[in-house]
Amino acid sequence: MWGPIFVVGIFLWMATGAGAGPAPVELNVWSAFPELHDQVTWIAGKYMEKNPSIKIKTTLFPQRALEEKVAVALPAGQAADLIELDKMALYPYYAAGHIEPFPKNVVDWIKKNFPDYSVASVTSDKGEIFTFPWLDSLKAMFYNRDHFKEAGITKTPETIDEMMDMAKKLTKRDDKGNLVRAGLKLRLSGGGFGTSQKYWCQVMIPYGVKVIERVGGKWRAGYDNEGGRKALQYCIDAIYKYKVDAVDFKGDAEAFGLGIASMFQREAWVVGYMAKNAPKINYGVFMMPKGPGGWGTVGNTMGLSIPKSSKYKKEAFDFGMFMMNDDMSRATFADSGWQPFRKGVNYSDLYKTRPQLKTFIDAAQTKGHIVYDYENIVPIFEIHSRMADRIMAAFKRPDLLDNLSGIAKVIKDAADETNRILEDNGLLAK
Amino acid sequence: MRRAGADFWEIRKRSRAGPDPPGVAYCCNKTEDKAVGGAITQGGNVSMKRRDRLTGSQSGFLWSIVMPVIALFIIIRVIPVLIVLLMSFTNYNMNRPLVRFLPYQNFLRIFGDPNFVTAFVNSTEFVVVAVPLEILLGLVFAIYLSRKLRFESLFETLYFLPYIVPMVPAAIIWKWIYAPGTYGLANYVLDLMGFPRVGWMSTPQITLLAVIGIHVWKQLGFFVIIFLVGLKNIPASYREAALVDGATRWQVTRRVELPLLRPVILFGVVMATIWAWSAFTEVYIMSQGTDISTGAEIQVMVTRIYAEGFLYFNMGYASAISFVLFIVSLVFVGLQFKLFRERSA
Numbered sequence: 219m220w221g222p223i224f225v226v227g228i229f230l231w232m233a234t235g236a237g238a239g240p241a242p243v244e245l246n247v248w249s250a251f252p253e254l255h256d257q258v259t260w261i262a263g264k265y266m267e268k269n270p271s272i273k274i275k276t277t278l279f280p281q282r283a284l285e286e287k288v289a290v291a292l293p294a295g296q297a298a299d300l301i302e303l304d305k306m307a308l309y310p311y312y313a314a315g316h317i318e319p320f321p322k323n324v325v326d327w328i329k330k331n332f333p334d335y336s337v338a339s340v341t342s343d344k345g346e347i348f349t350f351p352w353l354d355s356l357k358a359m360f361y362n363r364d365h366f367k368e369a370g371i372t373k374t375p376e377t378i379d380e381m382m383d384m385a386k387k388l389t390k391r392d393d394k395g396n397l398v399r400a401g402l403k404l405r406l407s408g409g410g411f412g413t414s415q416k417y418w419c420q421v422m423i424p425y426g427v428k429v430i431e432r433v434g435g436k437w438r439a440g441y442d443n444e445g446g447r448k449a450l451q452y453c454i455d456a457i458y459k460y461k462v463d464a465v466d467f468k469g470d471a472e473a474f475g476l477g478i479a480s481m482f483q484r485e486a487w488v489v490g491y492m493a494k495n496a497p498k499i500n501y502g503v504f505m506m507p508k509g510p511g512g513w514g515t516v517g518n519t520m521g522l523s524i525p526k527s528s529k530y531k532k533e534a535f536d537f538g539m540f541m542m543n544d545d546m547s548r549a550t551f552a553d554s555g556w557q558p559f560r561k562g563v564n565y566s567d568l569y570k571t572r573p574q575l576k577t578f579i580d581a582a583q584t585k586g587h588i589v590y591d592y593e594n595i596v597p598i599f600e601i602h603s604r605m606a607d608r609i610m611a612a613f614k615r616p617d618l619l620d621n622l623s624g625i626a627k628v629i630k631d632a633a634d635e636t637n638r639i640l641e642d643n644g645l646l647a648k
Numbered sequence: 649m650r651r652a653g654a655d656f657w658e659i660r661k662r663s664r665a666g667p668d669p670p671g672v673a674y675c676c677n678k679t680e681d682k683a684v685g686g687a688i689t690q691g692g693n694v695s696m697k698r699r700d701r702l703t704g705s706q707s708g709f710l711w712s713i714v715m716p717v718i719a720l721f722i723i724i725r726v727i728p729v730l731i732v733l734l735m736s737f738t739n740y741n742m743n744r745p746l747v748r749f750l751p752y753q754n755f756l757r758i759f760g761d762p763n764f765v766t767a768f769v770n771s772t773e774f775v776v777v778a779v780p781l782e783i784l785l786g787l788v789f790a791i792y793l794s795r796k797l798r799f800e801s802l803f804e805t806l807y808f809l810p811y812i813v814p815m816v817p818a819a820i821i822w823k824w825i826y827a828p829g830t831y832g833l834a835n836y837v838l839d840l841m842g843f844p845r846v847g848w849m850s851t852p853q854i855t856l857l858a859v860i861g862i863h864v865w866k867q868l869g870f871f872v873i874i875f876l877v878g879l880k881n882i883p884a885s886y887r888e889a890a891l892v893d894g895a896t897r898w899q900v901t902r903r904v905e906l907p908l909l910r911p912v913i914l915f916g917v918v919m920a921t922i923w924a925w926s927a928f929t930e931v932y933i934m935s936q937g938t939d940i941s942t943g944a945e946i947q948v949m950v951t952r953i954y955a956e957g958f959l960y961f962n963m964g965y966a967s968a969i970s971f972v973l974f975i976v977s978l979v980f981v982g983l984q985f986k987l988f989r990e991r992s993a
Contacts, residue, residue, distance in 0.1 A: 396845065
């Protein structure tokens, strides 16, 4: 009788794996962008070749779906070991205690290999780093060289006023008056957050205006002023006075790739998009033009964070550092078009095939050209999204043309809402 | 000769030899026959047959079958509603661990929130436009299909096809149709015909109607089918009797078919109302993307709840909006039941 029981017991013990060696480490990575997901999967393959005991599984979710999934899974301790999201989306989870602050060895590595402003952008008020400053989603202006040549324009604009003058020459309409080519394609619609980001970059920075500004240890809306009003007026004039753009017109990289937009603002990933979808378009890239109030761009950080609930934090940090070494940074920039934050990486070979990418690297290093990132406060996403809703509604109002009081009201209402959100979160400066 | 256009009830009275025999149940009888244990008395008065009492073990058996379903219903439906109601009285935010009780602030904020007002107005417009369209068009097509047509099954399939296509790919295809300039099929055709282009996705009033159009196009097949089934279940003898009496085709439809279809129409109206109030996917898809100029202007109640709860993580406030939607939907449906019952009486 005891014989069969013993044999069964042996089989059961073997099934639990108790007698086997240590279980292989399995890292899960969640990605929000298809091109980054492909890149991470490829990098994971390289890492696993060097570390056979580690298995890495990558999963792609649409960006909004990933944000929702993280909102539910992270507090429940069910999230992946590495989460790829904008730093601004990750910060609230760090503030709520769900994200692992970086250990000293990784912090030292980051400080050695990343620019100071990128390290500052991922450092909390407590002095802790909560995410890898992996990619810099820096904005620059794309322009169609053939359109410029056709219009007799021989240089790229240095100021926003020059840009508007050039846009007027580049714009085309058909015999019915319909816009067929936008001289300057602004971001007038789309996902709220993205629209506010482009608006901030395109017109607020040149007029020296911030969405929120620090006052003492707290914050308040930074655009209810002359600069903020002029920023909105610039866009209203572009649509209704100079008519270089229209709300009912195709936008974004697709319009540029179709050759119906002469200039537009976007990130480095467009270079890969154009190579794949519109290789015949002859285009270049120039840095965001200056304005009377400032010069700069928005370079929000695409981060990579490790949850506190991860069982393999050490391996996750190690994989993160591997993802951002020189070779992997070069490959990421070349294949996905996303610009790594890493400093000191030699991209000269890449510039031979993708010369447009050099402008993005130069933009991050040019003196006087400031790269802005989002502030590390919990409601930053809500602040920008709600401001965008109001700005997008304003874009559709022809009555705001030459209507300074109307524009002032729009800006004031938006700023009041921004301040209300800050107050709800205990962050409003009195 | 019997007069033309006789009311169904008159026809029925004249066609029967005497009072209703016991043991037979009739549908839609004005004297409110009730079938209890399968028995009806003369003149429509109900008398109860002596009920067999259940033994203890039979009763236990029945409860043991029904309880899991009831428990599941309570867990999936009732408890979440109660939790949402509780959350609506708090400032719960998924990013903030501390929770404060707010006895009225969330509800007060709702009525001063322009985003909520916009969403409520849009949702009401959605219901007011979509429900009558779905019911009327559903009835028209169902009545048309109930005639003997060639290729009847093909038409039924064509009407039902949009209903079974998932909403996400359907909305994406409509986005392409409505795309700006001549890149969208709609404006391309208008341009070809010499008409001015329409800002399908840039003018909020037009965009909302365009989204309602997608909703109606998608749901119409469901109503066509249920009305068609209802029409086919009406005994042919009723129509024949009316026709023999000299009723016109329209009179047969109005006086015979529609009254008999009333329970199905009520069901259709209730479902259409609930679906219109809870419209989300088509509005969400149509308000995303850089070609889409209307965002917050075409939001409806559920997209508002989604934005507050899952973009801004203001779960307490989102719960308050959810509860308002729940009450409003309940009131609408209750009014419809009352209206239909009054008309039946």
